[in-house]
Amino acid sequence: MKVKIGSSKIVRPLYDDGVAPGDAGEWVPLSVLDKVTYGEHVAIIYAFQPPNPPNAALELGLEKALASYREWAGRIGVGPDGQRSVLLNDAGARFVEATVDAPLSVSLPFGAPSPESRRLHPKIDAVVELVQVQLTRFSCGSLVVGFAGHHQIADGQATGNFLGAWGLATRQLPVYPIPVCDRGTRFAPRDPPLVEFLHREAEYKAAPARADTDVGEDEDEFFAAAQGKVKVHRMHLSKEFVSRLKARASSGLPPSRRGYTTFQTVVAHLWRAITAARGLGAGVTTKIRISVNGRSRIRPPVPREYFGNVVLWAFPRADAGDLVSRPVGHAAELIHRAVAAVDDAYFRSFVDFASSGAVEAEGLVPTADSDETVLCPNLELDAWLGINFCDLDFGNGGPFYFMPTYYPMEGSLFLLPSVLGDGGMEAYVSLFENHLDQFKKICHKIT
Incomplete structure (x- = not known):
C-alpha cells in the first residue's frame, strides 16, 4: 500500500468569540492518575464508507472540538512548580492529509493489525503534538481516519468522548459532551493520608x-524486525x-x-x-x-x-x-x-x-x-x-x-x-x- 502524503499542518482551537478562555500560557498539573499511566501516544484506526465530507469540514470540526478539549492542543512539560503539567498554549494538533490510488479493499484487506496499518496514522514516537490525525482517502471513496492521542492527557473513556464531539462539530452541531476539566485539583490526598494497600510492584x-x-x-x-x-x-x-x-x-x-x-x-x-x-x-x-x-x-x-x-x-x-x-x-x-x-x-x-x-x-x-x-x-x-x-x-x-x-x-x-x-x-x-x-x-x- 503506497500512501501519498498531501499535506501536514498544525490545527489550532477555534473559539466562538475568537478568544481563548483563561490565562494565556496557563499550566495545568497532571494528576497522579495521569502520571502513572503510559507516557506515549495510543493510535486507533477507523474506516468509513462513502460518501464522506471533505477534509476541510473535518478540519473545521477538529478546530471546534479542540476549543472545548483544549488540553489536547497544548504541550506536556514541567510547570513552574516542577511538576509534569500541560501548558495551555493552543500550540495545536497535527493534521495530515493523504491518499491511496487504489480501493481500500485491495490496498488493506481488513483483518488483524499489520505493520502496514501504521501508514494510516502519523508516527507516534518522539512527537510534541498531543493529538495527531491522518485522513487517508482511497480511490473507492472510502475514508480511513488514524487518530493518535497522548495517554497521559486522556484515558479511553475521555478519548471516546472527544472523538464523539469531533463528529458532532463536523456536522455543525454543538460539541457534546462538554468535558469536565479539573485534573489539577480533583484527586487530592486525604488529610491525614491512609495507604491501605501495596502500590509498589502494582502501579x-x-x-x-x-x-x-x-x-x-x-x-x-524496530517494527520490521518484530514483524x-x-x-x-x-x-x-x-x-x-x-x-x-x-x-x-x-x-x-x-x-x-x-x-x-x-x-x-x-x-x-x-x-x-x-x-x-x-x-x-x-x-x-x-x-x-x-x-x-x-x-x-x-x-x-x-x-x-x-x-x-x-x-x-x-x-x-x-x-x-x-x-x-x-x-x-x-x-x-x-x-x-x-x-x-x-x-x-x-x-x-x-x-x-x-x-x-x-x-x-x-x-x-x-x-x-x-x-x-x-x-x-x-x-x-x-x-x-x-x-x-x-x-x-x-x-x-x-x-x-x-x-x-x-x-x-x-x-x-x-x-x-x-x-x-x-x-x-x-x-x-x-x-x-x-x-x-x-x-x-x-x-x-x-x-
Missing part, C-alpha cells in the same frame, strides 16, 4: 538499572459462542450467586487458551494486567465527562498448570475478585501513596512500561467494550471498521465490540508466531 516499580532500547530512535527498523516474531490475530467471538462460554463458566455457582459477566468469562477463556498455547505448566505464575475504569467506583463518582485518566489496574494471577487444568469458571472467579478489589478504597489509597513523596524519594517509576515488548508468561488487557469509540460520526453514520494500530508487544490483548454488528466481540491477540498457531487451534474450544 510502581524500582527504576531499571539501565534504559531499554528506545523504539523511537529507529521506529521503522517476523510477533503476530497479531483477530479472533471473532460470536454472541452464541459467548453465551455458551458464560453458561459453562457459571455452571458450578450456587443458585444464590450471580453468574459471571461477559467480560469476566471471555477474559478467563482467553487467559487459559493463551497460557496453554504458550506451553506454560505447573510452577510458572501467570498474571493479567487489566485496566479498571474508576469513574463509577470512586465515591462520589467521577463524571463520565471527566477529561483525564481515571484508570488503575487489577492483577489476577494463577499457577499456569492450575489455570489450564481447572475449568474456565475458576479463572473467571480470579478475575472477578481482582477487579472487584480495585474499589474506592483502593483508588484513595493509591492517591495518598502517589502524593506522599515516596515515589520521588525511592526513585520509583510506573509499571506501565511500553518498553516491555515481551510479556510472557503474563498478559496485558485493554477492554474497549464499554467505551463510546464508535460514536464518531461525520454525517454518514459510524465507522464500518475500527481497530487498534499494529504494535508487536507479545502478550498484549485488546477486546472490542464486533465489527459485524452481531452482538459479539473481537479479540486482538499478539503472540509469538509459533504460539499463535497453537492458539488458533484451541481458542474456540470451550473447556
Whole structure:
C-alpha cells in the first residue's frame, strides 16, 4: 500500500468569540492518575464508507472540538512548580492529509493489525503534538481516519468522548459532551493520608538499572524486525459462542450467586487458551494486567465527562498448570475478585501513596512500561467494550471498521465490540508466531 502524503499542518482551537478562555500560557498539573499511566501516544484506526465530507469540514470540526478539549492542543512539560503539567498554549494538533490510488479493499484487506496499518496514522514516537490525525482517502471513496492521542492527557473513556464531539462539530452541531476539566485539583490526598494497600510492584516499580532500547530512535527498523516474531490475530467471538462460554463458566455457582459477566468469562477463556498455547505448566505464575475504569467506583463518582485518566489496574494471577487444568469458571472467579478489589478504597489509597513523596524519594517509576515488548508468561488487557469509540460520526453514520494500530508487544490483548454488528466481540491477540498457531487451534474450544 503506497500512501501519498498531501499535506501536514498544525490545527489550532477555534473559539466562538475568537478568544481563548483563561490565562494565556496557563499550566495545568497532571494528576497522579495521569502520571502513572503510559507516557506515549495510543493510535486507533477507523474506516468509513462513502460518501464522506471533505477534509476541510473535518478540519473545521477538529478546530471546534479542540476549543472545548483544549488540553489536547497544548504541550506536556514541567510547570513552574516542577511538576509534569500541560501548558495551555493552543500550540495545536497535527493534521495530515493523504491518499491511496487504489480501493481500500485491495490496498488493506481488513483483518488483524499489520505493520502496514501504521501508514494510516502519523508516527507516534518522539512527537510534541498531543493529538495527531491522518485522513487517508482511497480511490473507492472510502475514508480511513488514524487518530493518535497522548495517554497521559486522556484515558479511553475521555478519548471516546472527544472523538464523539469531533463528529458532532463536523456536522455543525454543538460539541457534546462538554468535558469536565479539573485534573489539577480533583484527586487530592486525604488529610491525614491512609495507604491501605501495596502500590509498589502494582502501579510502581524500582527504576531499571539501565534504559531499554528506545523504539523511537529507529521506529521503522524496530517494527520490521518484530514483524517476523510477533503476530497479531483477530479472533471473532460470536454472541452464541459467548453465551455458551458464560453458561459453562457459571455452571458450578450456587443458585444464590450471580453468574459471571461477559467480560469476566471471555477474559478467563482467553487467559487459559493463551497460557496453554504458550506451553506454560505447573510452577510458572501467570498474571493479567487489566485496566479498571474508576469513574463509577470512586465515591462520589467521577463524571463520565471527566477529561483525564481515571484508570488503575487489577492483577489476577494463577499457577499456569492450575489455570489450564481447572475449568474456565475458576479463572473467571480470579478475575472477578481482582477487579472487584480495585474499589474506592483502593483508588484513595493509591492517591495518598502517589502524593506522599515516596515515589520521588525511592526513585520509583510506573509499571506501565511500553518498553516491555515481551510479556510472557503474563498478559496485558485493554477492554474497549464499554467505551463510546464508535460514536464518531461525520454525517454518514459510524465507522464500518475500527481497530487498534499494529504494535508487536507479545502478550498484549485488546477486546472490542464486533465489527459485524452481531452482538459479539473481537479479540486482538499478539503472540509469538509459533504460539499463535497453537492458539488458533484451541481458542474456540470451550473447556
